[in-house]
Amino acid sequence: MSSMIDLINELWFLKRELVSDDFDKALHRLAEEVPMTIHEYPSGTPVWTWTVPEKWTCHEAYLETLAGERLIDYADHPLHVVSYSLPFEGEVSREELLEHLHAHPRLPDAIPFVFKYYQRDWGLCAPQTLLDSLTDDAYRVVIRTSFDPGTLKVGEVVIPGELEESIMLVAHLCHPAMVNDDLTGVVVGLDVARSLLEGPKPKYTYRFLILPETIGSVSYLSHNEDLIPKMIGGLFLEMLGNDAPLALQQSMQPDSQVDKTLSAVMPGVDANGFVGPYRTIISNDERQFNAPGVRVPMLSLSRVENPASPKSLFEPYPEYHSSADNPKIVTQERLESARSAVLAMLQAFERNQYIVNKFKGEVFASGQGIWIDYKVNPEGHRRLFEIMERCDGERTVADIAAELEIPFQAVWEIVAQFAEKDLVSFSSAPQPTSPRR
Numbered sequence: 432m433s434s435m436i437d438l439i440n441e442l443w444f445l446k447r448e449l450v451s452d453d454f455d456k457a458l459h460r461l462a463e464e465v466p467m468t469i470h471e472y473p474s475g476t477p478v479w480t481w482t483v484p485e486k487w488t489c490h491e492a493y494l495e496t497l498a499g500e501r502l503i504d505y506a507d508h509p510l511h512v513v514s515y516s517l518p519f520e521g522e523v524s525r526e527e528l529l530e531h532l533h534a535h536p537r538l539p540d541a542i543p544f545v546f547k548y549y550q551r552d553w554g555l556c557a558p559q560t561l562l563d564s565l566t567d568d569a570y571r572v573v574i575r576t577s578f579d580p581g582t583l584k585v586g587e588v589v590i591p592g593e594l595e596e597s598i599m600l601v602a603h604l605c606h607p608a609m610v611n612d613d614l615t616g617v618v619v620g621l622d623v624a625r626s627l628l629e630g631p632k633p634k635y636t637y638r639f640l641i642l643p644e645t646i647g648s649v650s651y652l653s654h655n656e657d658l659i660p661k662m663i664g665g666l667f668l669e670m671l672g673n674d675a676p677l678a679l680q681q682s683m684q685p686d687s688q689v690d691k692t693l694s695a696v697m698p699g700v701d702a703n704g705f706v707g708p709y710r711t712i713i714s715n716d717e718r719q720f721n722a723p724g725v726r727v728p729m730l731s732l733s734r735v736e737n738p739a740s741p742k743s744l745f746e747p748y749p750e751y752h753s754s755a756d757n758p759k760i761v762t763q764e765r766l767e768s769a770r771s772a773v774l775a776m777l778q779a780f781e782r783n784q785y786i787v788n789k790f791k792g793e794v795f796a797s798g799q800g801i802w803i804d805y806k807v808n809p810e811g812h813r814r815l816f817e818i819m820e821r822c823d824g825e826r827t828v829a830d831i832a833a834e835l836e837i838p839f840q841a842v843w844e845i846v847a848q849f850a851e852k853d854l855v856s857f858s859s860a861p862q863p864t865s866p867r868r
């Protein structure tokens with residue numbers, strides 16, 4: 432069994448495009464680590480309003496001076512060619528070349544990640560420093576790419592639970608030669624899946640999907656419409672290995688139980704963690720799950736430098752979408768803490784139920800041995816009573832945490848004590864106990 436960082440070192444430089452041989456290679460390698468079903472959707476298959484794209488291959492590509500000096504070469508780095516670039520061969524003026532040669536807006540020494548999946552055009556990418564050095568009148572461009580019928584692949588790891596209700600975990604694998612975005616989400620999800628498979632049978636069923644961004648989610652969802660009503664929540668994973676605090680983006684339904692639970696777990700897993708509304712931190716496959724006709728509350732977990740800034744959507748960390756997003760910017764320790772955070776969130780969601788009071792009136796706390804002396808611990812004393820008075824069969828653990836703006840764990844500790852004293856029971860549905868409502 433390979434560690435998360437070993438898998439990153441092994442797979443990061445592959446040319447993982449939407450539908451491509453290297454995507455398949457990476458997915459098959461990951462399938463050696465955990466039991467996985469690989470779903471295949473042939474190019475041209477209609478998937479809701481979309482169509483599965485062709486397989487794209489770049490056989491060779493370079494930019495040369497007319498004297499034959501090679502300036503950039505696809506063989507050196509996969510990001511030198513725009514993903515899904517049309518083939519092109521010929522001599523071009525410097526002006527024409529610059530319309531097709533892309534640089535990173537902020538990192539002058541890095542190659543940018545540019546993709547033109549649906550606006551067909553040819554293109555190359557290079558560091559800004561190279562663009563600045565181009566003084567000849569004309570250059571020679573060679574881009575030998577092909578578009579062939581292929582099959583889009585979606586890897587699915589199922590962890591069967593006692594219930595058919597499922598929690599979706601999703602990560603994309605289609606970013607060539609980059610690490611934090613997107614391989615870290617894949618390996619963290621994989622390690623979470625391995626932990627769940629090793630542990631006792633969970634209450635919910637978990638489905639972890641590894642797919643090409645957007646089109647992979649649409650392909651899977653459109654072919655599994657019968658599963659959608661059973662999807663009670665989800666978490667998209669990406670950008671989890673860099674040195675930044677965790678940022679949890681809520682779903683389109685911030686009042687859902689999954690939103691309330693995961694949000695209330697954050698303070699306990701990262702003291703600097705951030706929770707923000709839908710579409711304010713990052714934008715990925717969670718959109719397809721939250722979209723009309725699906726409406727699964729899917730949150731998203733990442734490490735983002737300034738999650739409160741509107742810039743986070745385009746610049747979540749400095750090396751984003753560039754050749755600088757390489758194994759140097761991620762650590763096993765960061766990956767492990769992200770993995771623990773995800774597991775803590777899932778454990779909390781497994782525990783989250785309606786709390787049904789078996790008691791009436793205020794519990795005689797000292798008689799039950801749960802008294803907290805307000806002179807010693809005034810905060811704990813207040814909490815005990817604030818939580819107790821909300822145990823009424825109408826609120827879940829997460830509802831109480833959200834209402835009191837305290838961590839899930841703080842509520843759970845008290846409620847677990849009540850359960851031990853047989854003062855409360857748990858229910859998956861509300862069971863109001865108040866005669867007058």
Ligand SMILES: [Zn+2]
Pocket residue numbers: 606612613752
């Ligand atoms: Zn990306």
